[in-house]
Amino acid sequence: GLxxxxxxxxxxxxxxxxxxxxxDHKELEEALARARDVSKDGTPVVIHAxxxxxxxxxxxxxxxxxxxxPGTPTGLGGAGVRFTYSQVFAKTxxxxxxxxxxxxxxxxxxxEGTGLIEVKKKFPDRVYDVGIAEEHAVIMxxxxxxxxxxxxxxxxxxxxxxxxxQLIHDVCLQKLxxxx
Numbered sequence: 788g789l790x791x792x793x794x795x796x797x798x799x800x801x802x803x804x805x806x807x808x809x810x811d812h813k814e815l816e817e818a819l820a821r822a823r824d825v826s827k828d829g830t831p832v833v834i835h836a837x838x839x840x841x842x843x844x845x846x847x848x849x850x851x852x853x854x855x856x857p858g859t860p861t862g863l864g865g866a867g868v869r870f871t872y873s874q875v876f877a878k879t880x881x882x883x884x885x886x887x888x889x890x891x892x893x894x895x896x897x898x899e900g901t902g903l904i905e906v907k908k909k910f911p912d913r914v915y916d917v918g919i920a921e922e923h924a925v926i927m928x929x930x931x932x933x934x935x936x937x938x939x940x941x942x943x944x945x946x947x948x949x950x951x952x953q954l955i956h957d958v959c960l961q962k963l964x965x966x967x
Contacts, residue, residue: 805835877902
């Protein structure tokens with residue numbers, strides 16, 4: 788495995804194709820054809836496609852965080868709307884955190900999109916980014932609540948479903964004061 792790192796896929800019973808340039812349509816089609824051909828025996832295939840966020844859209848390439856969140860790329864809503872929900876959430880949370888030192892914020896690799904990046908600048912020791920681990924974010928909030936903290940968990944609804952069991956079993960059934 789040290790000399791042939793892709794061997795792990797074989798050891799797990801997968802066929803491996805790649806890495807391929809995910810922006811090159813011809814190369815990607817060839818990889819898909821290879822995957823089709825090698826999977827005829829029913830063995831699953833992993834296609835390792837390398838891509839670059841925002842490829843071909845200059846504004847997204849220059850500012851990937853701004854173009855990786857709900858809402859419009861400008862961060863502004865329709866006519867007459869001056870702030871996004873995330874901006875209002877962040878401002879409100881900062882006001883609350885100024886008044887209550889027990890409030891902490893937790894997110895799962897979504898600091899920019901949820902507005903918590905601004906909160907972290909002001910309260911660096913009270914904002915936690917657990918990476919792509921929504922389940923851990925909710926369990927961490929439960930543990931903090933159990934110890935008297937007031938956790939606020941900010942996760943997009945499409946990703947919150949990953950931590951549904953933790954919400955039910957570790958927060959709700961324990962009647963813990965966690966804000967989601």
